Amino acid sequence: MCKDYVYDKDIEQIAKEEQGEALKLQASTSTEVSHQQCSVPGLAEKYPTWETTKPELELLGHNPRRRRIPSSFTIGLRGLINLGNTCFMNCIVQALTHTPILRDFFLSDRHRCEMPSPDLCLVCEMSSLFRELYSGNPSPHVPYKLLHLVWIHARHLAGYRQQDAHEFLIAALDVLHRHCKGDDVGKTANNPNHCNCIIDQIFTGGLQSDVTCQACHGVSTTIDPCWDISLDLPGSCTSFWPMSPGRESSVNGEGHLPGITTLTDCLRRFTRPEHLGSSAKIKCGSCQSYQESTKQLTLKKLPVVACFHFKRFEHSAKQRRKITTYISFPLELDMTPFMASSKESRMNGQLQLPTSSGNNENKYSLFAVVNHQGTLESGHYTSFIRHHKDQWFKCDDAVITKASIKDVLDSEGYLLFYHKQVLEHESEKVKEMNTQAY
Numbered sequence: 126m127c128k129d130y131v132y133d134k135d136i137e138q139i140a141k142e143e144q145g146e147a148l149k150l151q152a153s154t155s156t157e158v159s160h161q162q163c164s165v166p167g168l169a170e171k172y173p174t175w176e177t178t179k180p181e182l183e184l185l186g187h188n189p190r191r192r193r194i195p196s197s198f199t200i201g202l203r204g205l206i207n208l209g210n211t212c213f214m215n216c217i218v219q220a221l222t223h224t225p226i227l228r229d230f231f232l233s234d235r236h237r238c239e240m241p242s243p244d245l246c247l248v249c250e251m252s253s254l255f256r257e258l259y260s261g262n263p264s265p266h267v268p269y270k271l272l273h274l275v276w277i278h279a280r281h282l283a284g285y286r287q288q289d290a291h292e293f294l295i296a297a298l299d300v301l302h303r304h305c306k307g308d309d310v311g312k313t314a315n316n317p318n319h320c321n322c323i324i325d326q327i328f329t330g331g332l333q334s335d336v337t338c339q340a341c342h343g344v345s346t347t348i349d350p351c352w353d354i355s356l357d358l359p360g361s362c363t364s365f366w367p368m369s370p371g372r373e374s375s376v377n378g379e380g381h382l383p384g385i386t387t388l389t390d391c392l393r394r395f396t397r398p399e400h401l402g403s404s405a406k407i408k409c410g411s412c413q414s415y416q417e418s419t420k421q422l423t424l425k426k427l428p429v430v431a432c433f434h435f436k437r438f439e440h441s442a443k444q445r446r447k448i449t450t451y452i453s454f455p456l457e458l459d460m461t462p463f464m465a466s467s468k469e470s471r472m473n474g475q476l477q478l479p480t481s482s483g484n485n486e487n488k489y490s491l492f493a494v495v496n497h498q499g500t501l502e503s504g505h506y507t508s509f510i511r512h513h514k515d516q517w518f519k520c521d522d523a524v525i526t527k528a529s530i531k532d533v534l535d536s537e538g539y540l541l542f543y544h545k546q547v548l549e550h551e552s553e554k555v556k557e558m559n560t561q562a563y
Contacts, residue, residue, distance in 0.1 A: 198512075198513055199263075200259055200260075200261050201222070201223065201228075201258060201259050201512060202512060202518055202525050203257070203258045203260075203262065203263070203264075203265065203266055203525070204265035204266070204520070204522060204523035204524055204525050205218060205219070205265060205266055205267075205268055205520075205522060205523065206265050206266065206267045206268070206522065206523050207522040207523065208267070208268070208269060208272055209285040210285050210286060210287045210288075211268075211272060212505055212506040212507070212522055213287065213288045213289065213290040213293050213506050214268070214271070214272065214275065214288075214290075214293055215268070215506070215508075215520070215522050216290055216495045216506040216507060216508035216520065217290055217293050217294050217297065217495065217508075218254065218268065218271070219493070219508045219510050219520040220294075220493040220495060220508055220510065220540070220542050221251075221297075222254065222255055222258050222259075223492060223493055223510040223511065223512065224327065224430055224492070224493075224542070224544070225492070225544055226323075226326075226327050226429060226430075226544075227323065227327055227430075228255065228259075230323050231251060231252045231255035231256075232255055232256070232259060234252075235323070236248055236249065236252045236323075239304075239305075240304055245274065245277065245278075246304050247271075247274050247275075247278060247297070247300045247301055247304050248301055248304045248305055250270055250271050250274055251271075251301065253270075254266075254268065254271060265522075265523035274300075275293075275296070275297070275300075278300045279293075279296040279297075279299075279300060281296075282296060287503075287504065289438065290495055290497070290506050290539065290540060291353075291355075291434050291539070291540060294353070294432070294540065295352060295353070298324055298328060298352050301324045302320075302322055302324045302325060305320075305322030305323060305324060325350075326429065327428065327429045327430050328352045328353075328428055328429070328430055328432070329350050329351070329352060329428055330350070330351050330352075330424060330425075330426050330427055330428035330431070331348050331349070331350060331351070331424065331425035331426030332348065332349050332350075332351045332354075332422060332423075332424060332425065333346060333347070333348050333422070333423045333424065333425040333465045334346070334347050334348075334349070334420060334421075334422055335420070335421045335422075335423070336401075336407060336418050336419070336420050337398075337418055337419045337420075337421070338407075338409040338411065338412060338416050338418050339416055339417045339418055339419065340409065340412050340414075340416045340417075341409060341411045341412050341416075343409055343410065343411040343412070345407075345409075345410065348425050348426075352428075352432065353432040353433065353434050353540075354392075354395065354431070354432070354433050354434065355434045355436055356388075356391040356392070356394070356395055356433060356434065356435055356436065357391070357394060357395070357436055358386070358391070358435055358436055358437065358448050358450050358452065359386050359450050360448050360450050385451065385453050386450065386451075386452050386453070387452065387453045387454070387455075388433065388452060388453065388454040388455065388458070388541070391433075391435070391452065392460075392462075392463050393462075393463075395422060395463075396421065396422055396423050396424075396463045397421070398419045398420070398421040399419060399420050399421070400417070400419050401417065401418050401419065401420055402417065403417055406418070423463060423464060423465040423467075424460065424463055424464050424465060425464075425465045427460055427464070427487060427545070428545075429544065429545050429548065430542060430543065430544055430545070431458075431460065431489055431542075431543045431545075432540060432541070432542055432543075433454075433540070433541040433543070434539070434540055435452060435538060435539055435540075435541075436448070437449070437497065437537075437539055438501055445501055446501060447497075447500055447501045447504075449537065451537060452537075452538055453534075454491070454494075454534070454538055454541055455491070456490065456491050456530070456534070457488060457489065457490055457491070457546075458488070458489045458490075458491070458543050459487060459488050459489075460487045460488075460489065461487040464487065485546060485547045486547055488545070488546045488547070489543035489544060489545055489546060490543060490544055490546055491511070491533075491541065491542070491543055492510065492511040492542055492543070492544050493508060493509065493510045493511065493540075493541075493542035494508065494509040494533055494536060494538055494540070494541055494542070495507075495508045495539050495540035495541075495542075496508065496509070496536045496537055496538060496539055497537070497539045498537075506539075507519060507520060507521045508520045509528055509532070509533045509536065515530065517529065517530060517532070517533050519532070
């Protein structure tokens with residue numbers, strides 16, 4: 126009825142015959158050739174065919190169709206024990222283990238360890254962690270081995286002091302990236318640091334920096350890989366706050382209320398031209414002299430998962446403090462206005478944002494939010510994760526409770542995780558667009 130492939134006795138017979146021929150060929154060839162063939166995984170391994178037993182046939186008879194995921198589905202919702210000020214790690218682990226493509230990668234057993242010592246491989250531990258969290262075991266998991274590996278590979282995070290969740294995220298992605306096997310397939314001319322490991326495929330975007338000479342208007346462009354975007358907040362020591370008036374709009378579903386800053390405002394601030402001033406002159410390649418310039422950041426390539434970091438912790442020569450400004454963020458986000466391809470629509474540093482966009486390639490959905498409660502000296506991290514459809518849960522170390530969308534959107538927000546709604550698959554000259562359902 127569902128056209129799902131189950132079993133074909135003719136194909137099974139062909140497979141047995143081919144396996145027999147392969148074993149005969151291996152036995153008849155020379156030692157050298159035989160050694161080479163043995164290096165091919167699976168050639169000399171004989172797997173028994175599955176013969177259904179009577180209890181299995183009865184189970185198949187009782188469950189003729191695939192199981193549908195009910196609204197009460199809780200597999201994947203598992204708390205993490207706090208091992209001593211490790212809430213910064215627990216909230217990031219919850220966000221990563223609920224990243225759709227990363228979850229599918231590890232639960233389909235795609236990781237092949239390339240480390241000399243698998244016991245020290247963080248990717249292997251993440252694979253084990255995914256299996257634990259999606260095992261259906263309701264009791265909280267103790268991530269002691271993950272913490273131990275973090276201490277080994279990111280020594281600046283070792284110890285039982287409270288750490289920054291954003292710093293842990295970047296350190297974890299860096300170690301995972303280094304422990305994955307990368308090759309030249311994913312490298313491009315404008316981004317030599319890019320590889321095709323699962324971490325880069327999901328989290329790496331391309332940040333374009335355009336420096337324009339004020340004398341000859343020549344433009345120098347560089348593109349750097351990035352795993353996240355750090356955004357300044359109102360009330361910080363940085364310039365360009367507050368934003369210019371006249372920006373009332375409902376971009377990305379954010380109804381702009383007076384006095385409330387939105388994520389779109391922060392992205393507009395991030396991508397607007399900045400005059401570097403006379404104290405930061407650069408040598409222009411065209412003028413061959415030092416000139417004043419402007420710098421503008423845009424996104425050349427969007428990642429599958431976009432992570433936005435609000436700079437809530439300010440460290441300056443005068444003071445150390447936490448910025449508690451509320452930032453409104455949407456469930457769905459359109460990144461089209463902040464791309465390098467949309468730069469022509471910028472006039473005098475003001476971004477003309479369309480009220481609606483038909484470009485679904487650049488649209489994202491929110492799936493995780495990390496929050497920090499407390500002060501700079503003493504605080505606690507929690508996270509909201511989207512589990513199934515529009516079901517949200519709050520993860521507070523070992524305790525997981527159901528949350529409403531209002532709870533999520535009303536939270537302060539420290540790290541926001543958005544997933545692309547549409548994934549792009551490129552194969553030579555063929556480009557297909559597939560909607561990612563999760």
